[in-house]
Amino acid sequence: MAQLMQNSLLAYKSPMKNAVPSFSSTTGVPLPFQLKPDKYNKFNRPNLRLTPVKKNKVYAVLEMDKSAVISEPENTTDTNNLILTNNSLMHPSVIEVDSVTELDLKENGFRSTRRTKLVCTVGPACCSFEQLEALAMGGMNVARINMCHGTRDWHQNVIRNVRKLNQEKGYAVAIMMDTEGSEIHMGDLGGGAVSVKAEDGDVWTFSVRALSGPLPPKTIHVNYEGFAEDVKVGDELVVDGGMARFEVIEKQGPDVKCQCTDPGLLLPRANLTFWRQGKVVRERNAMLPTISSKDWLDIDFGISEGVDFIAISFVKSAEVIKHLKSYIAARSCDGDIGVIAKIESVDSLKNLEDIIRTSDGAMVARGDLGAQIPLEQVPSVQQHVVQLCRQLNKPVIVASQLLESMIEYPIPTRAEVADVSEAIKQRADALMLSGESAMGQFPEKALDVLRSVSLRIEHCCREEKQHESMPLRDIASSLEDSISEGICNSAAQMANKLGVDAIFVYTRQGHMGSLLSRCRPDCPIFAFTSSTSVRRHLNLQWGLIPFRLDFSDDMESNISRTFALLKARGMIKSGGLVIAVSDMLQSIQVMNVP
Ligand SMILES: Nc1ncnc2c1ncn2[C@@H]1O[C@H](COP(=O)(O)OP(=O)(O)O)[C@@H](O)[C@H]1O
Ligand SMILES: C=C(OP(=O)(O)O)C(=O)O
Ligand SMILES: [K+]
Numbered sequence: 142m143a144q145l146m147q148n149s150l151l152a153y154k155s156p157m158k159n160a161v162p163s164f165s166s167t168t169g170v171p172l173p174f175q176l177k178p179d180k181y182n183k184f185n186r187p188n189l190r191l192t193p194v195k196k197n198k199v200y201a202v203l204e205m206d207k208s209a210v211i212s213e214p215e216n217t218t219d220t221n222n223l224i225l226t227n228n229s230l231m232h233p234s235v236i237e238v239d240s241v242t243e244l245d246l247k248e249n250g251f252r253s254t255r256r257t258k259l260v261c262t263v264g265p266a267c268c269s270f271e272q273l274e275a276l277a278m279g280g281m282n283v284a285r286i287n288m289c290h291g292t293r294d295w296h297q298n299v300i301r302n303v304r305k306l307n308q309e310k311g312y313a314v315a316i317m318m319d320t321e322g323s324e325i326h327m328g329d330l331g332g333g334a335v336s337v338k339a340e341d342g343d344v345w346t347f348s349v350r351a352l353s354g355p356l357p358p359k360t361i362h363v364n365y366e367g368f369a370e371d372v373k374v375g376d377e378l379v380v381d382g383g384m385a386r387f388e389v390i391e392k393q394g395p396d397v398k399c400q401c402t403d404p405g406l407l408l409p410r411a412n413l414t415f416w417r418q419g420k421v422v423r424e425r426n427a428m429l430p431t432i433s434s435k436d437w438l439d440i441d442f443g444i445s446e447g448v449d450f451i452a453i454s455f456v457k458s459a460e461v462i463k464h465l466k467s468y469i470a471a472r473s474c475d476g477d478i479g480v481i482a483k484i485e486s487v488d489s490l491k492n493l494e495d496i497i498r499t500s501d502g503a504m505v506a507r508g509d510l511g512a513q514i515p516l517e518q519v520p521s522v523q524q525h526v527v528q529l530c531r532q533l534n535k536p537v538i539v540a541s542q543l544l545e546s547m548i549e550y551p552i553p554t555r556a557e558v559a560d561v562s563e564a565i566k567q568r569a570d571a572l573m574l575s576g577e578s579a580m581g582q583f584p585e586k587a588l589d590v591l592r593s594v595s596l597r598i599e600h601c602c603r604e605e606k607q608h609e610s611m612p613l614r615d616i617a618s619s620l621e622d623s624i625s626e627g628i629c630n631s632a633a634q635m636a637n638k639l640g641v642d643a644i645f646v647y648t649r650q651g652h653m654g655s656l657l658s659r660c661r662p663d664c665p666i667f668a669f670t671s672s673t674s675v676r677r678h679l680n681l682q683w684g685l686i687p688f689r690l691d692f693s694d695d696m697e698s699n700i701s702r703t704f705a706l707l708k709a710r711g712m713i714k715s716g717g718l719v720i721a722v723s724d725m726l727q728s729i730q731v732m733n734v735p
């Protein structure tokens with residue numbers, strides 16, 4: 142017995158009337174089972190749909206609406222048996238794509254698909270399988286887990302839920318693990334409180350003592366041992382970039398007494414910075430390793446769980462990224478975990494280009510960044526990082542406070558919508574939700590705002606031909622890379638000039654896919670890869686619609702097969718103009734969908 146999964150596609154090869162329909166794959170590997178006549182007898186049965194294709198050797202494609210069980214033949218000489226030789230039966234389908242993308246392509250046509258990718262931080266408000274599925278349906282491309290919070294068991298459960306979603310529903314949601322980093326932060330609040338109010342004039346104790354049991358009132362634990370020695374009376378203590386402020390009034394050994402000068406809410410594990418004469422103080426804490434010993438354990442956990450990306454907090458230099466990348470290469474079996482540098486400190490800005498060049502992507506982590514540089518500089522730093530990442534062909538995420546008010550309210554402020562629009566106009570690869578999805582009241586609504594604003598703004602930019610045509614630097618370091626780069630740049634240029642409907646890219650490692658995404662062409666890019674892991678990685682990049690598909694070195698047959706498979710599922714229509722490129726055949730093909 143073999144299980145035919147929902148949406149399985151079978152290529153139907155026997156056009157003869159009343160003949161035994163035989164099924165084959167391009168690989169032609171026979172499977173050791175057959176379909177009983179009564180199971181397939183009538184193609185108009187609700188669970189089988191036959192779409193004629195009449196192209197090359199594929200005459201039709203069968204689509205399963207429901208799962209079906211195929212049994213071993215009772216009599217192998219029975220010529221009425223349907224011979225299934227399609228290896229795709231072992232996968233959910235020949236071409237793997239999730240139902241949301243499929244429906245979007247069917248209903249809206251492929252030109253109107255969303256180009257900006259969406260990252261959701263997973264927290265208590267969205268961690269169940271059903272909640273994660275709702276986010277995937279709402280457009281989540283990447284799920285981020287923040288190792289600052291929660292236990293490893295909790296995170297493991299989230300990772301498994303996302304993986305199940307991908308396996309069972311065809312999604313390619315990537316998992317990004319974000320490290321805690323070793324900057325100074327507060328501990329959990331006493332009694333499991335979600336927040337406490339610091340009132341104006343109140344005196345609080347910030348202590349580095351290991352406080353066991355319930356915390357005394359108005360006491361906060363600080364994770365960095367040198368804290369009590371490094372601060373001075375008169376220093377300003379800023380919580381979470383200004384959510385509350387204190388002035389250091391007295392030092393008592395491990396305890397630091399501080400008076401609240403700006404009342405506000407204290408949240409568990411909020412970041413702390415201390416300022417002296419208008420500058421962030423970087424005493425010994427500047428010497429703390431970027432990756433703490435706890436972070437290394439989390440990284441080992443991430444590697445063993447097979448996360449797709451690891452985001453490193455408070456990166457100061459390219460060295461740490463290099464180190465982590467070689468650590469991962471030595472330990473992970475397929476070595477395909479991308480390292481994302483979080484740009485959130487003064488030090489990261491000093492070494493920006495080196496850091497980005499060494500990483501597999503970057504995040505403009507505006508939360509902590511805004512606590513380390515004057516707030517009015519954050520927008521220009523964001524724009525600079527976004528542009529630099531595009532030049533260096535690294536995906537970039539704009540993060541933090543995009544829809545902060547939606548933690549509590551079902552609609553965003555107009556200013557938040559304007560901020561989101563600006564990031565979309567800058568053509569960042571991805572936008573990220575933090576507290577909005579992790580612990581807010583309206584995770585799905587917040588995601589929906591990002592989705593609908595992205596669609597709207599992208600559409601406007603295309604209509605008004607508003608986007609800048611950024612001259613792209615040459616980045617290739619070998620002749621082969623140079624050829625790939627040239628092909629992608631030209632293909633994107635042609636696509637814009639000819640007004641093609643889509644670019645198809647057959648990309649084994651994802652490199653050609655990302656080079657095309659870097660050009661930010663007017664049309665969407667259908668990226669076909671045989672690797673499920675590459676497919677997830679491509680899901681962080683602007684404009685790419687990643688499909689999993691087995692393909693051969695024969696581009697002619699790859700393309701006609703892709704057309705047949707996509708047409709059979711209504712994802713493309715005859716007559717559309719397509720440009721195809723691949724990393725096997727160094728050429729650009731322009732053709733109409735037959
Ligand atoms: N795994 C988790 N468990 C509990 N709470 C979480 C978790 N992840 C995120 N949160 C909550 O969501 C808020 C926003 O998430 P995030 O921006 O990632 O963290 P932070 O505010 O620490 O920078 C956190 O402050 C925390 O309250
Ligand atoms: C994304 C950020 O990092 P975290 O949420 O881990 O502090 C940030 O600081 O903006
Ligand atoms: K973090």
Ligand SMILES: [Mg+2]
Nearest residue numbers: 485506508509
């Ligand atoms: Mg941060």
